[in-house]
Amino acid sequence: xxxxxxxxxxxxxxxxxxxxLQCAQDMNHNSMYWYRQDPGMGLRLIYYSASEGTxxxxxxxxxxxxxxxxxxxxxxxxESAAPSQTSVYFCASRQGRKETQYFGPxxxxxxx
Amino acid sequence: xxxxEQDPGPFNVPEGATVAFNCTYSNSASQSFFWYRQDxxxxxxxxxxxxxxxxxxxxxxxxxxxxxxxxxxxxxDSKLSDSATYLCVVSLGPYSGAGSYQLTFGKGTKLSVxx
Numbered sequence: 643x644x645x646x647x648x649x650x651x652x653x654x655x656x657x658x659x660x661x662x663l664q665c666a667q668d669m670n671h672n673s674m675y676w677y678r679q680d681p682g683m684g685l686r687l688i689y690y691s692a693s694e695g696t697x698x699x700x701x702x703x704x705x706x707x708x709x710x711x712x713x714x715x716x717x718x719x720x721e722s723a724a725p726s727q728t729s730v731y732f733c734a735s736r737q738g739r740k741e742t743q744y745f746g747p748x749x750x751x752x753x754x
Numbered sequence: 755x756x757x758x759e760q761d762p763g764p765f766n767v768p769e770g771a772t773v774a775f776n777c778t779y780s781n782s783a784s785q786s787f788f789w790y791r792q793d794x795x796x797x798x799x800x801x802x803x804x805x806x807x808x809x810x811x812x813x814x815x816x817x818x819x820x821x822x823x824x825x826x827x828x829x830x831d832s833k834l835s836d837s838a839t840y841l842c843v844v845s846l847g848p849y850s851g852a853g854s855y856q857l858t859f860g861k862g863t864k865l866s867v868x869x
Contacts, residue, residue, distance in 0.1 A: 673855065684758075684841070684861040685798070700856070732797055739848050741786050741855055745797035 644668055646746035648733050654752045655723045663718040663749050665733030673736040674716035675743065676700075676708060678729040685732065691716055723753045757781060758860035760842050766866045771832045775863045777825040777842030784858075785847030787818055789827050792839045792862065801827075801840070832867045839864045 646667045655661055667674065676688040687700030691710040705727060707719045720727055730750050734743040760777045767773045779787075787804035802809065804816040804825055815828040825842055842860035 682762075682861060685857075685859040687856060690856070736855060741788075741803075741845055741848070741857075742800050743857060745799070747797050 646733055646735055646744055648731075648746035648749050650749060651747070652750045652752075654754065655720075656754055657724060659723050660719070660721050661723065661751075663720075663731055663733075663751075664715070665717065665746055666715045667733075667735040667744070667746075668714065669735060669737065669744065670713070671735035671737040671744075672713070674710065675734040675736070676706075676716070676718045677732045677734065678702065678727075679732060679748075680729050688718065688731075720751075723751075725753045727751065728753045757858045758842055758844055760840075760860040760863045762861060762863060764864040764866055766868055767832055768868050769832060769834060771867075772828065772830050773832055773865060774829075775827045775840055775842075775865075777827075777860055779823050779825070779842075779844045779858075781844070781846070781858075782823060783846055784823075784844040786845040787816075787825050788843040788845075788857075789814075789816060789825075790841040790843055790859075792841055794838075798841055798859075829865075832865075834867050834869065837865055837867045 649664045672693045675690045677685040679685045686702045689708040691697045694713045709717045732748045733746040736743045789801040790798040791801040792798040804818045808817045813830045817826045839862040841862045
């Protein structure tokens with residue numbers, strides 16, 4: 643039982659490049675989330691998926707798209723990366739009426 | 755006004771000390787409250803939920819004052835392994851419509867326990 647996994651662990655992009663951050667969970671959770679964490683800012687919600695087939699914007703969705711591929715997988719796409727998107731990205735999942743979210747190990751992204 | 759405010763620290767305390775962290779939240783509709791712990795360069799993990807009556811988990815005690823919109827975490831007999839950033843987290847709870855279960859995080863308070 644790996645919990646929440648994320649790939650890649652690290653990535654360096656040039657401005658304007660695109661990439662997809664992958665997240666998968668093996669806990670059969672319905673809800674999944676993408677956050678970014680910046681120094682001095684705390685974690686901010688980018689997008690979430692309450693269940694398979696649904697996605698909704700969070701606090702900071704601009705510049706990102708998401709896909710809930712199936713119950714296990716929730717990907718985050720940067721179509722045209724900008725230096726302001728340099729951050730640590732965390733994926734999380736949650737089950738049912740329980741409020742605890744379980745986080746993946748994060749992806750560290752540097753946009754030059 | 756920030757939704758969840760915490761003293762960023764750092765708090766540098768000797769082993770065995772008692773340390774307290776405070777947190778205030780702005781949305782009076784908040785229903786659920788938590789402390790998460792985040793080790794350096796790691797993901798956040800739930801430390802404990804916070805209940806209105808206050809609750810304890812070993813050396814950790816959490817308190818909630820809904821009237822003052824204030825949450826606290828007390829760590830007794832600090833260990834080196836307690837060194838981490840402690841995140842205060844609030845939620846509107848499960849019955850808040852489209853925003854159900856969304857967590858709002860404070861920026862965290864960094865604790866360093868010194869030998």
